[in-house]
Amino acid sequence: MELKAAEVLIAREQIAARVRVLAAEISRRYEGQSLTVIGILRGAVIFMADLVREISPSVNVVMEFMKAASYGSSTTSSGKVTISQGTGIAVKGRNILIVEDIVDTGLTLQHLRGYFKDEGAASVEVCVLLDKKERRVVDVPVEYTGFVIPDEFVVGYGMDYDQKMRNLPSIHTVRSVSE
Ligand SMILES: O=P(O)(O)OC[C@H]1O[C@H](OP(=O)(O)OP(=O)(O)O)[C@H](O)[C@@H]1O
Numbered sequence: 788m789e790l791k792a793a794e795v796l797i798a799r800e801q802i803a804a805r806v807r808v809l810a811a812e813i814s815r816r817y818e819g820q821s822l823t824v825i826g827i828l829r830g831a832v833i834f835m836a837d838l839v840r841e842i843s844p845s846v847n848v849v850m851e852f853m854k855a856a857s858y859g860s861s862t863t864s865s866g867k868v869t870i871s872q873g874t875g876i877a878v879k880g881r882n883i884l885i886v887e888d889i890v891d892t893g894l895t896l897q898h899l900r901g902y903f904k905d906e907g908a909a910s911v912e913v914c915v916l917l918d919k920k921e922r923r924v925v926d927v928p929v930e931y932t933g934f935v936i937p938d939e940f941v942v943g944y945g946m947d948y949d950q951k952m953r954n955l956p957s958i959h960t961v962r963s964v965s966e
């Protein structure tokens with residue numbers, strides 16, 4: 788099936804406004820401290836780039852990236868999540884903020900939270916732009932959430948369908964090209 792972007796679900800201006808609010812909360816929480824912000828490739832890249840630039844300079848931000856893989860079909864996860872590309876940093880004693888574009892089943896975040904805890908992080912928090920709450924299969928804490936969205940496939944602002952449409956500045960629903 789081939790899909791294309793349909794209606795705008797969240798416009799770029801709405802995203803920008805919400806990112807500023809999230810960054811302000813994060814700035815208050817980590818004022819005067821160091822914070823290692825970990826973007827989960829690839830979907831989080833654009834959100835993370837905008838988020839870190841809105842965090843106050845009074846927070847000492849370090850940027851890192853990692854990649855997680857979950858086995859299963861493209862739309863359902865089997866529950867087996869692995870870190871396919873780590874950061875290479877020593878996690879012990881750091882304040883970690885995991886940045887994700889979207890939380891769906893929650894399995895990826897559950898695995899990543901566990902990983903950073905096990906590695907001895909001083910603190911672990913999560914910031915997601917979108918939360919598809921209805922899809923959750925595990926109860927995983929998310930400290931900072933941009934928007935709760937319905938169970939609809941979305942693209943843009945970093946999110947893809949078949950690696951495409953990540954570059955769209957707004958978040959869109961999709962429809963089949965034949966429609
Ligand atoms: O809550 P879950 O069900 O675990 O799903 C969320 C994960 O799925 C997406 O990544 P994806 O595998 O599509 O990779 P991408 O970021 O490269 O698009 C998203 O970026 C999260 O990492």
Ligand code: HPA
Pocket residue numbers: 889891939940941942946947948
């Ligand atoms: O709606 C979505 N779009 C893109 N990637 C995703 N990964 C989980 N849900 C989605």
